[in-house]
Amino acid sequence: MNTRIDAWQLHGHSALITGASKGIGYATARELAGLGANLLLVARDEDYLDQVCVELTDDFPGIDVLSFAADVSEAEDRMAVFDWIADLQTPLSLLINNAGGNRPMATLDYQAAEYREIFERNLFSAYEMCRLAHPHLAQHANAAIVNVGSVSGQTHVRTGSPYGMTKAALHQLTRNLAVEWAIDGIRVNAVAPWYIRTQRSEPALADADYLDEVLDHTPLRRIGEPEEVAAAIAFLCLPAASYVTGQILAVDGGFLSYGF
Structure with a gap:
C-alpha cells in the first residue's frame, strides 16, 4: 500500500452533493468520482438529474452513482433525502x-418574501443539511463537509446584499462547525468562488463592458471554470487535507488580493 497515493484518493468514501446536476455541483461530482468516491446526487430537476446519473455511471463504471430529486430549501425534502440515505444504508462521509x-x-x-427565499436556499438549507448529516459523518474516520460560499461573503460585489449576507453567514457557519465538530472527526471548510462560467453567470458576462470590468479586477484575467472550483472542493475532501479545517479557500483568480 502506498499511503501517499491513498492520501490523494477517495476510495471508500460516499459524497452527498446538492445542486449536483449543473455547474459547480456537476463538476464536483465528476471530480470526486474520478478520485474514487461513490456519489449521492441531489437536485431539483428529476429528469435532468437522471440524465446526469446515467452519464456519470457510464463515464465512471467503478463507482456507484445514485440520485434523488429534492429541493433542499424545503424541510420536508431535506428529511426525504436523509430517509433515502438511511434506506440505502450507505455510509456517508x-x-x-x-x-x-x-x-x-x-x-x-x-x-420580504424575496430575500427570505435567498436565505432559505443559500444558508438555512446548508445549516440543516449539516445537522442532518452529522450522525452519519460522525461514524466515519475521515469525514468532511465543504460549503460553497462566495467572494461576496467577504467583500462587496454586485450580487445584492441578501446574497452577500447569506454567504458571509455560511463562511462563519463553516468556522463554527469546524471547531464544534472536530472532536467528532469531521472537518468543515468552504470555497469562495469569484465569477465562474455557469448558466447563472452567463447573462451578466454576456455584457462586454461588464465582462471587461470583471477581468480588470481579476489578476489572472479570465473567468474561472466549474472544474477549477471542483478541484478545490476535492482537495478539501481528501485525506491529504486532513489537517485543514475551518478555512475559506478563495477560488477567485486573485480577485480578493487585487487591491488598488
Missing part, C-alpha cells in the same frame, strides 16, 4: 453544500 440561488437587486427593492 462527505457532504458538499452547493445548492443555492440569487435574485440580484438594490437593497430597497427586495420584498
Whole structure:
C-alpha cells in the first residue's frame, strides 16, 4: 500500500452533493468520482438529474452513482433525502453544500418574501443539511463537509446584499462547525468562488463592458471554470487535507488580493 497515493484518493468514501446536476455541483461530482468516491446526487430537476446519473455511471463504471430529486430549501425534502440515505444504508462521509440561488437587486427593492427565499436556499438549507448529516459523518474516520460560499461573503460585489449576507453567514457557519465538530472527526471548510462560467453567470458576462470590468479586477484575467472550483472542493475532501479545517479557500483568480 502506498499511503501517499491513498492520501490523494477517495476510495471508500460516499459524497452527498446538492445542486449536483449543473455547474459547480456537476463538476464536483465528476471530480470526486474520478478520485474514487461513490456519489449521492441531489437536485431539483428529476429528469435532468437522471440524465446526469446515467452519464456519470457510464463515464465512471467503478463507482456507484445514485440520485434523488429534492429541493433542499424545503424541510420536508431535506428529511426525504436523509430517509433515502438511511434506506440505502450507505455510509456517508462527505457532504458538499452547493445548492443555492440569487435574485440580484438594490437593497430597497427586495420584498420580504424575496430575500427570505435567498436565505432559505443559500444558508438555512446548508445549516440543516449539516445537522442532518452529522450522525452519519460522525461514524466515519475521515469525514468532511465543504460549503460553497462566495467572494461576496467577504467583500462587496454586485450580487445584492441578501446574497452577500447569506454567504458571509455560511463562511462563519463553516468556522463554527469546524471547531464544534472536530472532536467528532469531521472537518468543515468552504470555497469562495469569484465569477465562474455557469448558466447563472452567463447573462451578466454576456455584457462586454461588464465582462471587461470583471477581468480588470481579476489578476489572472479570465473567468474561472466549474472544474477549477471542483478541484478545490476535492482537495478539501481528501485525506491529504486532513489537517485543514475551518478555512475559506478563495477560488477567485486573485480577485480578493487585487487591491488598488
